[in-house]
Amino acid sequence: MKLVVNGQERLVAAGPLTPLLHVLREELGLVGAKAGCQHGSCGTCTVLIDGEPRRSCLTPVGAIEGASITTAEALGDPANLSVVQAAFDEHYAAQCGFCTPGMLLAATALIERKGGPLERDEVVEALGGHYCRCTGYVKIVDAVVAASRGETGTRAPSTLEIRAVGS
């Protein structure tokens, strides 16, 4: 069967009940989507299917023949980050990095769908199905709100001055 993955047509040999997650990771070598729970609970396997965030661990590949899949690898490269990627980096929204690909895709789809600027409540609602065990979420919401306003390049410049201790 055929899938369009990150803009390229790919032929898939796996059986129709194989989860899309396993097809991406083990057959197509795209490991951005992670196997966090393989139960549809944690959000680390999220990819965009025809632009909508979906759990690739719960999606049998036979159900999406011909669909267009976007994984985190396609969002941008280090020299050409998307606004959401740049905001995540600048706001320290990626800590261990394991939930980050799913978060990035969900945030990208949200901004695509609703435009900006977004309120914090809207971001919390849209990312509610994504677990992060490191950050406490605040920095992630900060990053998505900033991205929805098109704000990048906001990292405070390094002062490189020594602050006196105790003064």
Place this chain on the structure above:
Amino acid sequence: MKAVGASLPRYDGIDHVTARSRFVDDFSLPGMLWAKAFRSPVASARIVRLDTTRAEAMPGVHAVITHADVPTNVVGHQEVWGIAPDEPLLAEHEVRFVGQLIAVVAAETEAQALDAVQAIELELEERTPFLDVRNAWDAGRPQVTPDGNVFFYYPDQPQRQIRKGNVDEAFAAADVIVEGVYRPGAIEQAPAEPAAALAIPEPNGRVTIHSTSQALYYSMDITARHLRMPMGMLKFVGGTVGGGFGGKIDTKTEPITAVLALKTQRPVKWRHTREEEMLCSTTRAAWHVEIADAVTNDGWILGRKTLTLHDAGAYMMTSAYACSKHSFHLAGAYSIPAVSFNTFVVMTNHVPTAAMRGFGVTSASFAVETHMNRIAQVIGMDPWELRLKNANRVGDSSPSRVVYGNPSTVSTLLAAAEAADVVLPPDERAMTNAKREGALLPAHLVEQQREPVTHPLVWRDNRPALEGGV
């Protein structure tokens, strides 16, 4: 010191946001086998029969290992501190908790490995499990280990004990004794990334192991001892860890995949399922903490007695260490001149417990701070006032006689009150950590005060230095 005060990029930030960071499960190799575990279905049983013959003949299966395949099966996590090794990597004659590893299959696909696991035959003689930490000593209780349910720190002393001052006098002088029992439960660390390992046999007899360990050299040492190989024969690759929170010092996937890789001469990968992560990997322990305080009506704590039972689970892991830390913290951030603390490591048939963010200390803090509120309620005092009075000052000493040089309890309490929009009276807001005097130095606190040995930090040539020293 150019980094202090500066907002610097994370060294791995760009890799994370471009999905280029490679976690262990992201690596695959040609010819790689997948491992799957066969685990105990019950909390306590004698193993009567274990037969892997049928599993070994299943399609795609390259190896099924049991305890007999592990060169040194029983290795302790704290042998370096003299804690005897007690935990088998793969169960031998008995199982002591649900999910304990019994055998592991390596097959060409994950699905084939899972099918083979289901073909392993096991006959058990179930025993009554011991699950309630409070009843460890009761006659007739099931015994978790051949030596009983309580670990002995010293041959004649099971508990980690702390003694300071005269507790009997303190309790005789008290206006009221305030008692409480606190039972913080077990918690799974639940990192987003389940534990995984990929072991690759090298042509020269070495083994390369990609590990999710949060303590790479610690895990390397444990793996080397299981394999009975010098550490120089192992190469550990790690550092990109998808969250650990203490749970990823638990070293199981590394030695298991290494044994399988050496046996099959193929790369072997094993990733925990979420169920394995939640049910079978170590947790933060459950605790039973009893506190009795000798208190005066004007809000001084003259003395404290405690009994703590730490639910270690089925094997020792790092419990002795956790209980030592717990004991040192049982006065909280307050000055109590007379204490008698007794903390016991109790073995049960729960999953073994180990590290999780400040383990040992959080259970003490939860119990102590809840107890402070209870004291305030009993004597009818504002809980902020009670805490601020008893808060450590310069020259106060801890239960283990560490003299505080610059304790931050008062400033922390005042900052917490401000953050919570609690308006304290002016005399409390003016409090500092200055050495006790006047109304803040009652007779019972005089004896525990000492001159702190301080080495004030000064800046010299843009480096921290000790005043009057190097």
